[in-house]
Amino acid sequence: MSSSTFTSAAESLYALATSAARSVVVVGTAKNAGKTTTCNALRAIAYRRGVPVALTSIGRDGEPADALDGEAKPRVRLAAGTLVALAAGVVPRTPALEILETGASGALGATVFARAVLPTVCEIAGPPTAGAMRATIDRLCALGAGPVLVDGAIDRVAALAGGDDAVIVATGAASGTTVARVAAAAADVVARLTIPGRDPVNERARVVLLAGALDARDAEALLADAAGATVVVEDPTRIAIRGALLARVRAVVDLRCERPLRVVACTTSPVGRETTLAPRALVEAVARATGLPTFDVVADLVA
Amino acid sequence: MIVDAATAERIGLDWLRAALAPVGAFGRRHDEQVAPYGPGDEDAARAEIVRVVAAAASLDPHGVARVRAALRAVPEPTPIVARARVGDPLGDVDFYELGRLVDALDAFARAWDGAGGAPEGRPPRLDALRAVLAPGRAQAGFYLADAFGAGLRAARQAYAIAQADLERRQAALAAEVRAICGVDAVGEEFVVLRDAYAGPLPAGVHVVRETPTYRLVSLALIAPERDAALTALSEEEERARRALAERVAAHAEPIAAATRALGALDRFLARVAFAQRWSGCVPEFGADVAFDQATFAPLAEALAARGRRYTPLSLALANVAVLTGPNMGGKSAALATTGFLAACVALGAPPPARSLRLPLFAQIAWVGGDGPAERARLLSSYAAEVVRAREVLGVAGPRALVLIDEFARTTGPREGKALLIAFLEAVRARGAFALCATHFDAIAEAAGVAHLRIAGVRDELLTSIDARDLDAALDAINAAMDYRVVAAHESRAASDALALAALLGVDPALVARARELYGP
Numbered sequence: 162m163s164s165s166t167f168t169s170a171a172e173s174l175y176a177l178a179t180s181a182a183r184s185v186v187v188v189g190t191a192k193n194a195g196k197t198t199t200c201n202a203l204r205a206i207a208y209r210r211g212v213p214v215a216l217t218s219i220g221r222d223g224e225p226a227d228a229l230d231g232e233a234k235p236r237v238r239l240a241a242g243t244l245v246a247l248a249a250g251v252v253p254r255t256p257a258l259e260i261l262e263t264g265a266s267g268a269l270g271a272t273v274f275a276r277a278v279l280p281t282v283c284e285i286a287g288p289p290t291a292g293a294m295r296a297t298i299d300r301l302c303a304l305g306a307g308p309v310l311v312d313g314a315i316d317r318v319a320a321l322a323g324g325d326d327a328v329i330v331a332t333g334a335a336s337g338t339t340v341a342r343v344a345a346a347a348a349d350v351v352a353r354l355t356i357p358g359r360d361p362v363n364e365r366a367r368v369v370l371l372a373g374a375l376d377a378r379d380a381e382a383l384l385a386d387a388a389g390a391t392v393v394v395e396d397p398t399r400i401a402i403r404g405a406l407l408a409r410v411r412a413v414v415d416l417r418c419e420r421p422l423r424v425v426a427c428t429t430s431p432v433g434r435e436t437t438l439a440p441r442a443l444v445e446a447v448a449r450a451t452g453l454p455t456f457d458v459v460a461d462l463v464a
Numbered sequence: 465m466i467v468d469a470a471t472a473e474r475i476g477l478d479w480l481r482a483a484l485a486p487v488g489a490f491g492r493r494h495d496e497q498v499a500p501y502g503p504g505d506e507d508a509a510r511a512e513i514v515r516v517v518a519a520a521a522s523l524d525p526h527g528v529a530r531v532r533a534a535l536r537a538v539p540e541p542t543p544i545v546a547r548a549r550v551g552d553p554l555g556d557v558d559f560y561e562l563g564r565l566v567d568a569l570d571a572f573a574r575a576w577d578g579a580g581g582a583p584e585g586r587p588p589r590l591d592a593l594r595a596v597l598a599p600g601r602a603q604a605g606f607y608l609a610d611a612f613g614a615g616l617r618a619a620r621q622a623y624a625i626a627q628a629d630l631e632r633r634q635a636a637l638a639a640e641v642r643a644i645c646g647v648d649a650v651g652e653e654f655v656v657l658r659d660a661y662a663g664p665l666p667a668g669v670h671v672v673r674e675t676p677t678y679r680l681v682s683l684a685l686i687a688p689e690r691d692a693a694l695t696a697l698s699e700e701e702e703r704a705r706r707a708l709a710e711r712v713a714a715h716a717e718p719i720a721a722a723t724r725a726l727g728a729l730d731r732f733l734a735r736v737a738f739a740q741r742w743s744g745c746v747p748e749f750g751a752d753v754a755f756d757q758a759t760f761a762p763l764a765e766a767l768a769a770r771g772r773r774y775t776p777l778s779l780a781l782a783n784v785a786v787l788t789g790p791n792m793g794g795k796s797a798a799l800a801t802t803g804f805l806a807a808c809v810a811l812g813a814p815p816p817a818r819s820l821r822l823p824l825f826a827q828i829a830w831v832g833g834d835g836p837a838e839r840a841r842l843l844s845s846y847a848a849e850v851v852r853a854r855e856v857l858g859v860a861g862p863r864a865l866v867l868i869d870e871f872a873r874t875t876g877p878r879e880g881k882a883l884l885i886a887f888l889e890a891v892r893a894r895g896a897f898a899l900c901a902t903h904f905d906a907i908a909e910a911a912g913v914a915h916l917r918i919a920g921v922r923d924e925l926l927t928s929i930d931a932r933d934l935d936a937a938l939d940a941i942n943a944a945m946d947y948r949v950v951a952a953h954e955s956r957a958a959s960d961a962l963a964l965a966a967l968l969g970v971d972p973a974l975v976a977r978a979r980e981l982y983g984p
Contacts, residue, residue, distance in 0.1 A: 170648065171648055201651050202651055206650060252557055254556075254698070254701065254702070255697055256620070256697060257607065258607075259606070260559075263557070270557070273557055279620065280627050431678070437678075439678075440655055440657060458650060458651070459653065459655045460647070
């Protein structure tokens with residue numbers, strides 16, 4: 162393999178995610194599914210290309226050890242020049258960051274926009290509210306020239322719905338004990354997050370607008386009463402049903418959302434705390450189950 | 465000044481406090497420490513209101529709005545300075561916030577000058593603190609620059625060199641991994657599939673976990689030089705922060721003075737904006753209450769929002785007076801206006817009137833209506849009123865203003881009238897000021913107090929009204945009503961109730977029957 166023609170999984174993922182989006186949000190199907198690893202890989206590729214990136218998080222990431230089980234976690238690495246939005250309470254003291262401005266306040270203090278002057282590692286706690294995340298990403302875009310990478314969370318990604326952010330779903334051995342289970346879990350998440358936006362031209366004669374979450378009781382009512390209708394929820398995170406029930410609803414009604422998400426890829430991590438899965442089998446299974454390009458940036462595989 | 469919640473709501477005190485609320489944290493803190501003016505504070509109250517009126521006349525209102533917006537943006541340095549003074553470590557975000565304070569004070573001074581403010585009224589700038597922070601503030605942000613510590617530059621260079629050396633070694637190892645194993649090792653840990661490469665790993669690559677299909681390996685290099693450089697850098701940066709925090713602590717008093725000045729200015733500008741909006745006057749302090757062309761601002765604002773005009777009120781009250789007049793003639797508004805003007809003066813705001821003379825009151829109390837909501841649920845309307853009257857009598861004294869709105873209307877008229885007369889006698893005996901709105905006849909004479917009345921409906925206008933709907937009727941009544949408060953010479957309390965009922969759309973036959981029953 163010649164290095165001049167070598168295109169790694171991480172490079173391919175970076176090219177795909179940043180080709181049409183200023184911001185890339187990585188969400189996980191479970192805790193320790195590989196979100197931070199995926200973000201670090203994207204950041205490493207940007208650094209390799211000389212592109213200044215910006216980082217932030219929905220929630221708290223990059224802490225040295227898991228708060229629940231004490232296991233070591235991947236640290237968030239900042240190359241010199243990297244922009245970051247993080248809570249004042251977790252701003253690293255050494256090497257010092259250049260503080261650019263402050264934003265909305267939360268439990269860990271104001272959101273601080275800063276730039277790494279020297280390489281460092283840090284913990285990132287993002288904006289205090291889902292609503293503040295959009296403003297934070299916009300501000301990072303305005304402050305820098307490169308893409309914004311967001312270590313995300315599925316339950317708080319609603320604030321980004323309707324934007325042009327590229328969403329990557331990270332899954333892996335943390336989601337299940339077999340390749341089939343991990344693939345099924347990934348397919349389930351992707352099926353919900355990829356509910357399409359409204360299409361006024363092809364909308365059915367009857368349109369049902371659902372306020373709040375689409376739960377099992379709503380699903381039963383739709384199956385009984387709304388066959389053939391277009392059913393619209395606010396955004397994909399409002400869909401609280403999954404698996405066979407979601408599939409049945411989608412088969413019976415035209416399920417849409419006002420503010421869709423743009424899911425562009427999956428990543429897989431074969432290494433769990435207690436489980437290891439076959440990397441190649443996993444990446445291929447997840448690609449088949451989700452219909453999305455799938456990358457293993459740790460084993461350097463693409464499917 | 466003691467004002468209970470029910471009275472505050474009736475005289476517009478809640479509205480007034482909101483209208484006079486400072487925009488920034490300093491102003492709110494300052495306001496919490498300033499008590500309303502009471503008896504004995506006449507000179508101070510007058511001095512503040514004189515300053516407010518003068519500033520309202522000289523400052524550009526748009527400029528005042530801009531200055532207040534600038535005030536809102538001033539960050540709060542007090543907790544940071546307090547930590548610096550006791551030797552707690554400060555962080556770079558703290559220094560950034562202090563820099564923002566310095567900038568905000570400069571912006572504030574510019575806005576002040578732009579509004580036409582007098583130089584002596586401009587809050588202090590913190591130029592000395594600016595100079596302290598300057599090395600870290602090439603832009604609007606903050607960086608713990610090399611100039612803050614003698615050893616910082618060298619420590620950073622050493623760290624940068626050691627880190628670059630580590631990264632070079634990592635890159636070389638990653639390139640070797642890529643060449644040998646065919647894996648792009650973008651992170652510290654990566655997977656080498658056995659079916660892709662099963663041979664020996666390059667030196668420096670450590671196996672973390674082995675499985676039948678792959679090896680999980682790590683590129684984490686031991687880097688004692690980088691680690692030592694990082695430790696040294698950490699010590700230098702903390703030393704620089706401590707030194708900088710000590711220099712900040714030395715400026716604690718100027719910073720505190722600046723925040724105190726901003727707090728006082730915030731309060732002052734809130735009153736200036738109020739005066740510019742409502743054209744307040746400087747009150748005179750005397751032994752009676754007299755105002756000319758006064759505006760009950762909360763009502764005027766509510767009317768303006770509905771496209772209606774407010775008619776200013778004039779009134780003179782020597783001590784206790786009864787106020788009669790037609791329904792919808794503004795008796796309650798006159799009571800509220802009296803209380804509102806007294807509250808304005810107590811809070812150091814120019815009362816919205818052409819002129820005002822009054823004493824500073826220690827207490828304002830409203831009697832009449834339902835009273836506190838909780839009590840209204842527990843007691844009948846009459847019981848609630850009487851309990852309220854008992855409480856007010858218990859505390860009313862020479863520096864109390866008692867506003868009585870149709871007291872005892874919820875019981876039989878003979879007993880109610882007797883009770884009201886006795887109540888007014890008791891209020892007068894306590895030396896309190898009181899204004900009592902009522903529809904009962906002959907109260908003033910019986911209680912031995914002055915009798916005022918709302919001039920009432922102009923009959924010639926009333927007869928020409930052709931109201932098509934409620935809005936038109938209200939407009940017509942407003943046009944026909946003479947809201948002036950005048951001395952009453954008759955004992956009868958004319959209410960114009962039947963004429964107004966007709967105007968408000970009550971069946972003409974029903975009104976005619978009522979006239980018949982009422983008599984000539």
